[in-house]
Structure formats: C-alpha cells, structure tokens
Amino acid sequence: MTAGAAGLAAEPAGPGQSTGPVRPVRVGLIGAGRIGASHAAILARRVATVELAGVADAVPAAASRLAAQLGVKAFGSPAELIGSDEVEAVVIAASSTAHCELIVAAAGAGKAIFCEKPMSMTLEEADRALAAAADVPLQVGFNRxxxxxxxxxxxxxxxxxxxxxxxxxxxxxxxxxxxxxxxxxxxxxxxxxxxxxxxxxxxxxxxxxxxxxxxxxxxxxxxxxxxxxxxxxxxxxxxxxxxxxxxxxxxxxxxxxxxxxxxxxxxxxxxxxxxxxxxxxxxxxxxxxxxxxxxxVELFLDAYTAEFAEFANAVRAGREPAVTGRDARxxxxxxxxxxxxxxxxxxxxx
Structure with a gap:
C-alpha cells in the first residue's frame, strides 16, 4: 500500500495480520534518522493496514526530506504531529532519550503508540510511560x-x-x-x-x-x-x-x-x-x-513489517499488542x- 492510500485493506489471516477488510490506521512517525526512515518506508509501502499520515523530527529539515521521499506530510514538530487530528497512532523512532516524554505526550493526546526500544532510559521513566499509556495501546519494537x-x-x-x-x-x-x-x-x-x-x-x-x-x-x-x-x-x-x-x-x-x-x-x-x-x-x-x-533491516525486513501489522491490528481491535511496555521494562x-x-x-x- 502506498502512502496516502485510502479505503479498506484486506490481508490473509495469520499472526500479526488482519482477518478481513479494515480501515487503515493513520500513523504519524516521529524520528527521521536511519531507523526512522526505514520504518517510514515500511509503513508507507509494506503494511496494508496502515496509512502513513506524515512524519516529524526534532530537526524539521530532516522530516521534510523524508516526507518528500515518501510523498507524505511533514509536520513542523513532534508536538504538532501528536496533536493532529490526521494522526490516530504514533510510531516513535526518535532518540532514545526522548522516548519517555514522547510516550507521555502521545498517550495524553489519546494516540495509540508504537515505540522503538528502549522504551526509556531508566526504570523510573519506564514506570511513568506505563502509567501514562495505561488506557491506550503501547507496543515496543522487539523485532525478533x-x-x-x-x-x-x-x-x-x-x-x-x-x-x-x-x-x-x-x-x-x-x-x-x-x-x-x-x-x-x-x-x-x-x-x-x-x-x-x-x-x-x-x-x-x-x-x-x-x-x-x-x-x-x-x-x-x-x-x-x-x-x-x-x-x-x-x-x-x-x-x-x-x-x-x-x-x-x-x-x-x-x-x-x-x-x-x-x-x-x-x-x-x-x-x-x-x-x-x-x-x-x-x-x-x-x-x-x-x-x-x-x-x-536486511535481516529483519519481514519481521519489521509483521510487527507493524500487529500494531495496526491491535489498534483496530482495541486490544493489547503482542509485545507490551511491561515486556520492555x-x-x-x-x-x-x-x-x-x-x-x-x-x-x-x-
């Protein structure tokens, strides 16, 4: 599925896959570095149950470059992306030191959250993130x-x-x-x-x-x-x-x-x-x-794709993802x- 595609998508049943037509989850990605750029391309091109709504980065020019490559919107800041009605779920691939604050902000906005590992840099931050995300789906990126x-x-x-x-x-x-x-x-x-x-x-x-x-x-x-x-x-x-x-x-x-x-x-x-x-x-x-x-990315391309499919399915089903914040802690x-x-x-x- 290409970025910006709309309508219903269907995937065969299986682990991390949908069992029928679903409305793609509108995902905003934060972090335009190496892994963020890779995740953005996977979300835009390989996951039928996701629509990449846009990207943001602490360095706006980096977000603009990545957005242009994928034909999606570049948000002016992570806060703008999190607050946008165009985004219903957030993928966090920013610097690890920013993960906790971004989880708290996204959860406060009622967004479902996928966060790359580590979820935080201290156990105190991990507990704060878990408490903040108690009422929204929170998946952490353990691709294996x-x-x-x-x-x-x-x-x-x-x-x-x-x-x-x-x-x-x-x-x-x-x-x-x-x-x-x-x-x-x-x-x-x-x-x-x-x-x-x-x-x-x-x-x-x-x-x-x-x-x-x-x-x-x-x-x-x-x-x-x-x-x-x-x-x-x-x-x-x-x-x-x-x-x-x-x-x-x-x-x-x-x-x-x-x-x-x-x-x-x-x-x-x-x-x-x-x-x-x-x-x-x-x-x-x-x-x-x-x-x-x-x-x-070469070794785990299919695994990265499957974990995002699982995230989208958890969001649509309103259930806990297969890999949780508790696992990350x-x-x-x-x-x-x-x-x-x-x-x-x-x-x-x-």
Whole structure:
C-alpha cells in the first residue's frame, strides 16, 4: 500500500495480520534518522493496514526530506504531529532519550503508540510511560519476536519441545563500527543487547531474571574506551527457575550481521539464526561461499513489517499488542543491571 492510500485493506489471516477488510490506521512517525526512515518506508509501502499520515523530527529539515521521499506530510514538530487530528497512532523512532516524554505526550493526546526500544532510559521513566499509556495501546519494537524463525523456535519451547529450559544463549554481532566516537556510553547494553535480553526472557516462559553478571571492554576501538565506548560484552543471567543464559555482543563481525539464539532443555535443544542472505551456496575451486546479510533491516525486513501489522491490528481491535511496555521494562531492568555489574565488577541481584 502506498502512502496516502485510502479505503479498506484486506490481508490473509495469520499472526500479526488482519482477518478481513479494515480501515487503515493513520500513523504519524516521529524520528527521521536511519531507523526512522526505514520504518517510514515500511509503513508507507509494506503494511496494508496502515496509512502513513506524515512524519516529524526534532530537526524539521530532516522530516521534510523524508516526507518528500515518501510523498507524505511533514509536520513542523513532534508536538504538532501528536496533536493532529490526521494522526490516530504514533510510531516513535526518535532518540532514545526522548522516548519517555514522547510516550507521555502521545498517550495524553489519546494516540495509540508504537515505540522503538528502549522504551526509556531508566526504570523510573519506564514506570511513568506505563502509567501514562495505561488506557491506550503501547507496543515496543522487539523485532525478533516477529521473525519467522525466532517465532517458530519459541513455539517449540512453549509447547514443551525442549522440556524444561536449562541453558540459553543469544548473541548480536554487528558488522562494523563506523563512528566509535558517536556511540553513547552503555549503548551495547541499552540499545544492542536489550534485544537479546528480551529474546531470552521470551524463550524462558514465565521465568524472571534474578541475577546478572556482565563484563565489557573496548576491543574494536580501544582508543575510545576513555570516552565511554564499550564494543564487546558478555553477560550471564540467572533465572528464578534455575536456568542460566549467556548473552553476548560485538560491534565488529567482519562477516556480516550475526543474530542467533539457542535453548537447551531437559528434552532437547532448539537453535535459530542464519547469516545467509539467501539459500544460494557457491561451490568453486576455493571452496564453498555464502553471501551474508549486512544489517538489521536486511535481516529483519519481514519481521519489521509483521510487527507493524500487529500494531495496526491491535489498534483496530482495541486490544493489547503482542509485545507490551511491561515486556520492555523487563528487558530494560536487565540492561541496567548489566551497567551496574560492569561499573561495580560484581553480580547484581534484581
């Protein structure tokens, strides 16, 4: 569906999809940076149950450029977008430090909210956002839950396919660190590994993390460590059901964007994640070669699309989205415990 399309849209029934004709949800997007621009294009072109009503950014010129590319309205400010009658739901893809205030403002205007992770930067902010959004749909962007492979793996776990989870693993390895000086302190926990923490909580149903021990260093760009950069990290999580989990991250996977997970249990094991760009494998005199994906949008394009379809369906159905603000708070609590663990060089009890 292109931006500005009107009328009814229909999608086949399935996870995150509509069961019949619906009026597209008029969405306004805040944040015209890398991920905001990608989200805007997905909303405008790939989600039949959404009409992208416009975009806004703290830098109006950035919003104008993105709006021109997609043929939609550029609002003069996030506040103008939130207050507009043309917008019934808001997608927040602005700087993470602005997430809480934007959630509170959007909820106060009665808008449904999709917010990129993290929902906030502190637990106090998370609680404030949750309280403000108590009466409107609030979904947070943990895209791995909507990836077909990760969803299938979780189904295996949830239906007893591995028995009782005992050992879990999740990893994220980004393909490069273009500008080490621009990475805010603790990004590896609050922006990167927070996806892994959510995945591990999701893969260990009804269990909570009770202890965290984290180590981290600047191995990719050590000259920036004094400025607060951490580009390599390993965390050990202990759950209240006795399971142990390891989450690791690096900002220097030269071979591509690498996201994987594993659950080992009393009756089996499930693994998920593949860096291959397609099923093609080239066999030649130098051996076997496989092309790999190089970024999150390339790897998770269908997952991003599915999470926005789920959001639109939740808005139209008047129900709670599949991924809630409470889920976001749980993952944030683990991320912040990791920060404390690295700072104090000791395990932290949650």
């Amino acid at each position: 839950r909507f990836d077909a492979g990760f969803a299938a793996a979780r189904h295996v776990v949830a239906t007893g396919g591995v028995g009782t989870p005992q050992l879990l693993r999740s990893l994220t390895r980004d393909p490069g660190l273009a500008n080490p000086g621009a990475v805010p302190p603790w990004t590896i926990f609050t922006q990167t590994l927070i996806h892994d923490f959510d995945t591990l909580l999701w893969f260990n149903p009804d269990a909570e993390v009770v202890e965290v021990y984290a180590t981290a260093d600047a191995l990719v760009a050590p000259e920036y460590k004094s400025a607060g950069l951490l580009d390599t990290a390993v965390t050990v999580l202990t759950f209240d059901n006795g399971a142990r989990a390891v989450a690791e991250a690096s900002f220097s996977a030269t071979y591509g964007y690498d996201v994987r997970a594993e659950v080992f249990g009393s009756a089996g094991m499930v693994t998920v994640g593949d860096q291959a760009a397609s099923s093609l494998t080239h066999f030649g005199p130098d051996g076997r070669r496989v092309n790999t994906v190089r970024g999150d 749980r993952a944030l609590a683990v991320a912040l415990a990791c920060v404390e663990s690295v700072t104090t060089n000791r395990p932290v009890t949650l």
